[in-house]
Structures are given as C-alpha cells and as structure tokens.
Amino acid sequence: xxxxxxxxxxxxxxxxxxxxxxxxxxxxxxxxxxxxxxxxxxxxxxxxxxxxxxxxxxxxxxxxxxxxxxxxxxxxxxxxxxxxxxxxxxxxxxxxxxxxxxxxxxxxxxxxxxxxxxxxxxxxxxxxxxxxxxxxxxxxxxxxxxxxxxxxxxxxxxxxxxxxxxxxxxxxxxxxxxxxxxxxxxxxxxxxxxxxxxxxxxxxxxxxxxxxxxxxxxxxxxxx
Amino acid sequence: xxxxxxxxxxxxxxxxxxxxxxxxxxxxxxxxxxxxxxxxxxxxxxxxxxxxxxxxxxxxxxxxxxxxxxxxxxxxxxxxxxxxxxxxxxxxxxxxxxxxxxxxxxxxxxxxxxxxxxxxxxxxxxxxxxxxxxxxxxxxxxxxxxxxxxxxxxxxxxxxxxxxxxxxxxxxxxxxxxxxxxxxxxxxxxxxxxxxxxxxxxxxxxxxxxxxxxxxxxxxxxxx
Numbered sequence: 001x002x003x004x005x006x007x008x009x010x011x012x013x014x015x016x017x018x019x020x021x022x023x024x025x026x027x028x029x030x031x032x033x034x035x036x037x038x039x040x041x042x043x044x045x046x047x048x049x050x051x052x053x054x055x056x057x058x059x060x061x062x063x064x065x066x067x068x069x070x071x072x073x074x075x076x077x078x079x080x081x082x083x084x085x086x087x088x089x090x091x092x093x094x095x096x097x098x099x100x101x102x103x104x105x106x107x108x109x110x111x112x113x114x115x116x117x118x119x120x121x122x123x124x125x126x127x128x129x130x131x132x133x134x135x136x137x138x139x140x141x142x143x144x145x146x147x148x149x150x151x152x153x154x155x156x157x158x159x160x161x162x163x164x165x166x167x168x169x170x171x172x173x174x175x176x177x178x179x180x181x182x183x184x185x186x187x188x189x190x191x192x193x194x195x196x197x198x199x200x201x202x203x204x205x206x207x208x209x210x211x212x213x214x215x216x217x218x219x220x221x222x223x224x
Numbered sequence: 225x226x227x228x229x230x231x232x233x234x235x236x237x238x239x240x241x242x243x244x245x246x247x248x249x250x251x252x253x254x255x256x257x258x259x260x261x262x263x264x265x266x267x268x269x270x271x272x273x274x275x276x277x278x279x280x281x282x283x284x285x286x287x288x289x290x291x292x293x294x295x296x297x298x299x300x301x302x303x304x305x306x307x308x309x310x311x312x313x314x315x316x317x318x319x320x321x322x323x324x325x326x327x328x329x330x331x332x333x334x335x336x337x338x339x340x341x342x343x344x345x346x347x348x349x350x351x352x353x354x355x356x357x358x359x360x361x362x363x364x365x366x367x368x369x370x371x372x373x374x375x376x377x378x379x380x381x382x383x384x385x386x387x388x389x390x391x392x393x394x395x396x397x398x399x400x401x402x403x404x405x406x407x408x409x410x411x412x413x414x415x416x417x418x419x420x421x422x423x424x425x426x427x428x429x430x431x432x433x434x435x436x437x438x439x440x441x442x443x444x445x446x447x448x
Contacts, residue, residue, distance in 0.1 A: 038261040038345045038374065039366025066346065068372040089376065091315065091346035119373065121262045122290065122315035122344055141365035141388065142263025148292040149343065150262065152313065164365065170394055171421075197395075 013127055017095035020130025023102055024113065029060075030213040031113040033093075033129050035153065036137035037146075038119030041163040043071045044196035045137050045205075046114050050078045052206035053112065057213070060110035062101045064093040064118045071116065081105055092123035095130055112213060121150040133158050133212060140164040141171050144178040147185050154182055159190040161205060166195040237351055241319035244354025247326055248337065253284075254437040255337040257317075257353050259377065260361035261370075262343030265387040267295045268420035269361050269429075270338050274302045276430035277336065281437070284334035286325045288317040288342045295340065305329055316347035319354055336437060345374040357382050357436060364388040365395050368402040371409050378406055383414040385429060390419040 024031050036042045043063075050059050061082040063072040072084035083101040085093060098115060105113075115131060117124040136157040138146060141164060147154040154160070160182055168175070179191055190208065194201035248255050260266045267287075274283050285306040287296040296308035307325040309317060322339060329337075339355060341348040360381040362370060365388060371378040378384070384406055392399070403415055414432065418425035 037263060037343070037366075038370055039363070065373050067375055068369075070369055070372055089346075091344070118346070119261070120315070120344055120346055122313075122342070123347075139263070139365065141363065141391065142261075145292075145294055146262055148294055149289050151291055167365065167391065167394060170391055 013095045016099055017128045017130040020095055020098055020102060021132075023107070024130060024132075027107040027110070029107060029110050029113050030133070031115060031129075031131040032133045032135055032209070033115050033117060033124075033131035034135050034137060035117045035121075035124045035157070036119060037121050037139070037142055040119070040137045040139040040142060041196050042116045042119065042137050043074060045161055045163060045194070046071075046075060046116055047078065048194075048196050048199070048202045049114065049206055049209065050075070050080055052202050053210055054078070054080075057210065058109055058111045060105050060107075060113045062093075062098060062105070062113065062115045064097070064116055066090070066118060081110065087118060091118055091120045092127050093117050093129055094127050098129045112209075121146070121153045125150075125153040125156045133209075135159045135161060137161045137163050138178075140167045140173045143171075144173050144175075144181070147178070147181045151185055154185045154189075157186065157189055159192065159208075160186075161192045161194055163194055163196060165193050165200060166198050237319045240323055241352045241354040244319055244322055244326060245356075247331070248354060248356070251331040251334070253331060253334050253337050254357070255339060255353070255355040256357045256359055256433070257339050257341060257348075257355035258359050258361060259341045259345075259348045259381070260343060261345050261363070261366055264343070264361045264363040264366060265420050266340045266343070266361050267298060269385055269387060269418070270295075270299060270340055271302065272418075272420050272423070272426045273338065273430055273433065274299070274304055276426055277434055278302070278304075281434065282333055282335045284329050284331075284337045286322060286329070286337065286339040288321070288340055290314070290342060305334065311342060315342055315344045316351050317341050317353060318351050322353045336433075345370070345377045349374075349377040349380045357433075359383045359385060361385045361387050362402075364391045364397045367395075368397050368399075368405070371402070371405045375409055378409045378413075381410065381413055383416065383432075384410075385416045385418055387418055387420055389417050389424060390422050 069084045134157040192205040299306045416429040
C-alpha cells in the first residue's frame with residue numbers, strides 16, 4: 001500500500017513562493033527580497049534605489065512590518081505603488097502575504113519589485129517569497145561581528161549592502177575584516193558600501209541591481 | 225468523562241521559567257533579561273554594567289546567540305562566570321536553555337545575573353525566562369521609529385537603555401520624540417541614555433539597576 005507523505009508548512013510556503021515567481025515572471029517583474037536588522041536602513045536603501053533608477057525603471061514596493069505603515073507612507077511620497085503588509089506579530093514575511101500584496105499591485109506597470117522584509121536577521125532567511133534576488137542590508141554601527149552571529153542570513157543572500165559608511169569615523173568597524181568574513185561565509189555575495197545619508201555608493205549599487213534585472217524593460221509609462 | 229486539556233508549548237516555557245525563578249530566588253540572585261536588535265550594544269552594556277558594579281556586586285552572565293562564542297569570550301575577560309548558549313538557529317532564548325545554563329553557573333557566588341538574549345526585536349519579547357527585570361537596549365543609529373514597529377517589545381520591558389548617544393550629532397534622531405513615544409506605549413518603563421563608548425550615563429543606569437536588586441547582597445567573595 002502506498003504511503004502518503006504530507007508536506008510540512010515550509011513546503012506550503014515554497015509552493016506559494018513558486019506561484020509568486022510564476023506570476024512575477026509572467027509580468028516580467030524582477031523581485032528583490034530586502035532583509036536586515038531593525039534600523040539598518042532598509043527603507044532608506046529602498047528610497048535611494050527608487051531615486052537612482054526611477055527614470056528608467058518602473059518600481060513597485062511591498063513593505064513588511066509587524067505594525068505601522070510609516071515606511072509605506074515614506075515610499076508612497078516617491079509616487080511609487082506600494083502595499084504595506086502588517087504581520088501582526090510574525091517576525092518575517094511569508095510567501096502567502098506577498099501573494100496577497102501582489103494581488104493589490106498594478107503588476108503590468110512594474111519592472112522592479114522591492115520587498116522590504118521585517119527587521120530581523122534570523123527568521124526571514126528561512127522563508128523564500130518567490131524573489132529573484134536576496135539582499136542583506138548591514139550597517140556600520142551594528143558592528144563587524146554580525147556574520148559570525150547570524151551565519152544563515154549572511155550565507156543565504158546574493159548581495160550585501162553595507163550601509164551607513166558615513167559613520168565609519170565614529171565607530172569601531174573593520175571594513176576589510178568584515179568583507180573577508182562575509183566572503184568566507186558566502187563567496188558568491190556581491191558587496192556594496194553605501195551611505196543613504198550622503199548618497200555615496202548608491203549609483204554603483206543601483207547600476208548593479210539594474211544589470212541583474214537582465215531583461216528588456218517594459219516601456220516606461222510616463223505619468224499623465 | 226473528564227476531558228484532559230493539554231497545555232501548549234508557551235505553557236511549558238512558563239512552567240520552566242517559574243522553576244528558574246524559584247532557583248534564582250533560592251540563591252538570592254536578581255536576573256535581568258537583556259534584549260535588543262543585533263548590534264544595538266547588548267554586550268557593551270553588559271561589559272559596562274560589570275565594570276560599574278563589579279566592586280560591590282558579584283555578577284554572572286548568560287550569553288545567548290545563534291552561533292559563535294564571541295560575546296562570552298569578551299565577558300570572560302572581565303573575570304566573571306559566563307555561559308554561552310548557542311540556539312542553533314532559534315531566534316530567541318527559551319526558559320529551558322536558561323535552566324541548562326543555570327546548572328552550569330556557580331549560583332552561590334552570584335548576586336546579579338545578566339542574560340543577554342539573541343539579537344531580535346520580535347520573538348524574545350514572547351518568552352519569559354524566569355527573570356526579575358526585562359531591559360531593552362535601543363540604539364541611536366537604529367532610528368527613533370522603532371517603538372512604532374516593534375510595539376510588543378517596547379511595551380513588555382521594565383527599562384529601556386538608549387545606547388550610542390555619542391552618535392547623536394551624526395544621525396537623525398529625535399530624543400524627546402522617542403522618549404514620548406516610548407512613554408505612550410509603556411508608561412512604567414524607566415529610560416536611560418548612555419554611551420558605552422564614552423561611558424556617559426552608565427553610572428546612573430548601574431545605580432538604578434543596583435537599587436532594583438533591592439535585597440541585601442551576599443558578602444562579596446574576594447578573589448584569592
């Protein structure tokens with residue numbers, strides 16, 4: 001007799017993530033899952049990326065937070081479609097929440113979807129959302145020892161944006177040591193050094209992101 | 225027929241936490257659960273608190289991290305008994321891990337037990353460990369909007385230590401607005417402003433903590 005093996009909850013998340021991916025691909029949308037500690041500057045990187053790419057790329061945003069819509073309000077001021085997900089206590093986004101958000105975005109008018117995850121260096125690393133790229137925002141004042149403490153997160157991402165480099169003169173942070181540690185954990189990760197306050201490094205990061213989209217962009221719809 | 229209702233996992237955590245509390249009280253140990261984002265400065269606050277109180281108070285430390293023993297090694301240099309818990313992926317400490325750690329500490333020689341939780345503003349707020357006091361370390365470069373985004377954590381603590389005030393000249397952070405927001409969420413929370421880099425505010429914080437211990441200290445064992 002055949003034994004049925006039921007899939008677990010992570011399996012369910014993966015199935016929905018695959019559906020999200022199909023939907024994104026059908027609309028030629030490149031989706032980025034942005035993860036970080038609370039306060040590392042996810043929203044600032046989102047805003048700077050919008051400013052850097054907005055002329056040639058139509059951007060949409062999903063904001064994930066336990067509560068509040070502060071970040072979505074900031075993003076909406078950039079005249080970009082945005083959906084806020086409030087997880088109501090959950091410490092990470094799951095694919096099913098992104099699925100709901102996708103149903104509430106004008107997918108035909110988006111080339112690049114920035115998904116800002118809940119501020120947390122642990123759980124978000126375990127849940128795929130259907131994204132094409134995983135990015136970690138680290139920040140200088142957090143300290144250079146974080147790769148040792150959160151290895152799964154540092155290992156799981158395609159790119160690492162080290163934010164707040166304008167604070168390097170004021171805190172202990174060994175950039176070379178940090179970079180070496182990250183490369184030891186995750187040799188494939190691209191590393192960018194930026195300051196969302198001064199704008200330093202943003203163009204390099206945004207150009208790389210744009211190059212990763214790697215497909216002809218839909219014609220930009222000029223606002224009427 | 226009697227229906228048995230089984231308790232859930234949180235119930236189990238609470239039961240073990242209660243046992244930890246009994247054990248701590250039996251040894252006249254005052255235990256503090258220290259929570260924060262990654263990189264807010266939990267270990268720095270632990271080290272500064274040790275330095276401030278070490279002359280009159282015998283301190284022990286439990287370090288919680290997903291992996292590595294970096295923090296425990298730093299603490300051990302202060303000549304203080306320390307146990308590292310590696311959660312192996314879990315994003316918070318649970319009472320059962322603290323129970324194991326207590327079995328590995330010289331309880332008769334400790335007045336104050338500092339428990340450094342995993343860096344995370346979400347899940348640790350949901351798990352009591354048997355502690356007498358919950359403390360949140362916030363930090364200036366994280367930004368002043370965190371109370372809106374992580375309300376359970378800000379609501380659950382007895383004291384909030386705002387660290388890295390030496391960085392106030394270099395980042396946007398409205399101290400009055402932040403304090404007001406915290407008080408709206410949690411009127412009972414004591415708020416301290418400190419810099420572990422310059423030492424500013426540490427004495428005030430340490431004196432308050434000492435006053436909260438509120439019981440005759442065991443006679444300090446002088447090292448031989």
